[in-house]
Amino acid sequence: MQVMPPSSTGGPSRLFILRPVATTLLMVAILLAGIIGYRFLPVSALPEVDYPTIQVVTLYPGASPDVVTSAITAPLERQFGQMSGLKQMSSQSAGGASVVTLQFQLSLSLDVAEQEVQAAINAATNLLPSDLPNPPVYSKVNPADPPIMTLAVTSSAMPMTQVEDMVETRVAQKISQVSGVGLVTLSGGQRPAVRVKLNAQAIASLGLTSETIRTAISNANVNSAKGSLDGPNRAVTLSANDQMQSADEYRQLIVAYQNGAAIRLGDVSTVEQGAENSWLGAWANKQQAIVMNVQRQPGANIIDTADSIRAMLPTLIDSLPKSVSVKVLSDRTTNIRASVSDTQFELMLAIALVVMIIYLFLRNVPATIIPAVAVPLSLVGTFAVMVFLDFSINNLTLMALTIATGFVVDDAIVVIENISRYIEKGEKPLAAALKGAGEIGFTIISLTFSLIAVLIPLLFMGDIVGRLFREFAVTLAVAILISAVVSLTLTPMMCARMLSHESLRKQNRFSRASERMFERIIAAYGRMLTKVLNHPWATLGVALGTLALSVLLWVMIPKGFFPIQDNGIIQGTLQAPQSVSFASMAQRQQAVSDVIMKDPAVESLTSFVGVDGTNPSLNSARLQINLKPLDDRDDRVNKVIERLQHAVAKIPGVALYLQPTQDLTIDTTVSRTQYQFTLQATSLDALSTWVPQLVDELKQLPQLSDVSSDWQDKGLAAYINVDRDSASRLGISMADVDNALYNAFGQRLISTIYTQANQYRVVLEHDTRQTPGLAALDSVRLTSSSGGIVPLSAIAKVEERYTPLAVNHLDQFPSTTISFNVPDDYSLGEAVQAITDAEKNLSFPTDIQTKFQGSTLAFQAALGSTVWLIVAAVVAMYIVLGGAVRELYPPDYHSLYPADRRRGCPAGADAGGQRAGRDCDHRHHPADRYRQEERHHDDRLCPCRRARAGYAAAGGHLPGLPAAFPSDPDDHPRRAARCPAADAQHRGRGRAAPSVRHCHGRRFAGEPGVDPSLPPR
Known part of the structure; x- marks a missing residue:
């Protein structure tokens, strides 16, 4: 039976040593808590570090970039700029679309930011154009964050407008309801619509204008309350055939009478079922498709989200016709x-x-x-x-x-x-x-x-x-x-x-x-x-x-x-001349797709052409290249990118920019390359002067590659110079001119078709196939105050000019972003220094500000604090x-010196008797008394001495573990009760550890000696 030690021994461990059952149960509780907690932990590639980001998109079909900037983006920016916690605001105003990206401080909750954004939109509503098809729409996602899953929906038998309708109503909505899904976007823009293409010559010969037809269509298709009848015995709800649902019904619509004869819409136009926006298109592996991009919700378990989507896909596919195919092209969770x-x-x-x-x-x-x-x-x-x-x-x-x-x-x-x-x-x-x-x-x-x-x-x-x-x-x-x-x-x-x-x-x-x-x-x-x-x-x-x-x-x-990851997904931007049309851009994109699909490392490809929230202009296309698994391809992603760019370079009139998708995304805008550098000025003229010079300078630097800029000011514009005096004399206002042009060339949404499941639009435009180019403007007719028909050419002249394809703002000021990659032979730090030196050489005026963006900005901030963090850690x-020591020097500090050199000890102390040695130690080594014993001090460095001491015979210390340095005896209770003789014996701690050579009786000059006053072992 073991004798119970005094209650003063054991320290904080005593309670747990004496109660093994309680200790075991405590450890089991810790183990169970960890196992249960593991099941509730979300899974992701990296910690949730995204800035709270909200994107606001406003569509205004037919509007030029300068109109979108002044009429939509600027009023919204003024309201957004007043929000607290806003870190950075960037915007892009392109033809027909305004995209404002709001990045908030990390400390601000995304839900709080959402409330402030909604309040700002409400405050700006009265300042926006009255004919906006839809109010601004915001989403709590980062546009630069790659989708967690991409699906392509194709059909060999059905038109894409019907496929789009089914995907939007049956598939996309269900996926949006999955826990963890933040947004589901559809690329391809094939929403069903009734398209009315006016025959300019026909309406001119009949003395009609596009505004007359627009008014007739709007008045003929309404959906409003009509009331009810409440009689003595029954109540009756009123309804009417005020809605037209199909192109056939619109074709029979009477828009005017002439000499008693009815003029129907089909007589002066081509009415057909088509897409709401004919300048949008998406392809999957060279086949036209509707591409669904699923983006995650901040903080979501990306693995569970992807598993839930895959689990429900079979049910969703069964609800579609057999001719419709749904395929998962990319899944980041893999x-x-x-x-x-x-x-x-x-x-x-x-x-x-x-x-x-x-x-x-x-x-x-x-x-x-x-x-x-x-x-x-x-x-x-x-x-x-x-x-x-x-x-x-x-x-x-x-x-x-x-x-x-x-x-x-x-x-x-x-x-x-x-x-x-x-x-x-x-x-x-x-x-x-x-x-x-x-x-x-x-x-x-x-x-x-x-x-x-x-x-x-x-x-x-x-x-x-x-x-x-x-x-x-x-x-x-x-x-x-x-x-x-x-x-x-x-x-x-x-x-x-x-x-x-x-x-x-x-x-x-x-x-x-x-x-x-x-x-x-x-x-x-x-x-x-x-x-x-x-x-x-x-x-x-x-x-x-x-x-x-x-x-x-x-x-x-x-x-x-951060090192470049190989996630098997490449994002690409295809750039063409600024004056290219949608049809020409689609052809170029198909030619590039043919080249990419021939690469042995490529598994699938999705591409998109047209202006939407992520693509700013018609002369650019977005691509997502999905590579084969790393085990099934010979090259890493960087080599594949280099090979693809070299192959596409042979195609004239296009430039391809590629970057691998990364798990960590700090940017807030979709960029052509991995890193960004912005220039900000007070006017567009200053940017047009200095941006080309800087781009040319940076292209000469070996530290950079794939240098490009989003500054595009060479787009073609037909400037219509109206003679205001002539127009006023005829009773034609500038509003009449804008309406006539919008009706003819703006894909104007003039009416809405309401159904039980969705809403569709009626689109009005001129049929430009008969008179392409600037000649189409000659077919525009206006109505004078006397009722006469006046051609546009009678009051206006048309000239071609250059115009920006998109206007970018950073914190409400005009800006441009220069994108670049870093070659394998150089580092990001060297590239940043090279850009800084080039900037100094150009000597920008004071009204131009420069700033790195995204991961480059985060790199600079981290690099600036690294040295101080290292110092702080030490x-x-x-x-x-x-805090764990009592003295500046360790207790055995004097043991570093030979015995005959100790301060205060006589020179013959080593040669003297045992008593003199102990007295010397007692007088001049007070720190030694803090040591309890030195049982294996010499044995650590002298295995032969340990053997001579009978280590093996006695069983020795725990094999493989050197003896612990004895703890401070002052921490020991009952120290005062120890034997003085034992204390004297253990004061020999002050001597130095002998070398291995001491085992053989030799000691070289200058080596620490052994105090002979100590008793032999």
């Missing part, structure tokens, strides 16, 4: 699953390797099991805290757990070693556990907080990079903290029950064989340590030289942001470690 799975495997491998290394050095099964138990408890318990902090399972948090695997066993091994030391002295396991854990408790706490202190600066990193690494730092800190708790509770309790003097003495053949190897390693280390101690100034010089070299390497080493670590 790469995310593989990446997270690889990291999980590496985590399991790290745990297995740690356990193997522990056994290799301890060579004792019970002693191996104890720290091995601490690993899963510490890691799994971390999941519970991660759920509480709204973290996710991602590559960074799993990497933190992988790194923590090596840390979480350290505390447990220190506790085991200290407890085993007392067991070897003959104490009972329970008493040894209480005493050993009590001594080492404060040391464990100090080590734990010193490790956590290194991570503290990461928690205070600002901006998006700090948010990115916050989950990593907190996860690692929590794992280390839990491991300290396990080491102070479960580990000593298990030592008291599993370790014994017999188990520590037991050695097998492997233990004896490996012991000889470790003895040789320790002996070699002893020889090297002796040389180092004999040359302190040289050692200090090497240390200072290493520090200086590290600083030099920091200055010289190339600096980048200072924080020393502050914590400094």
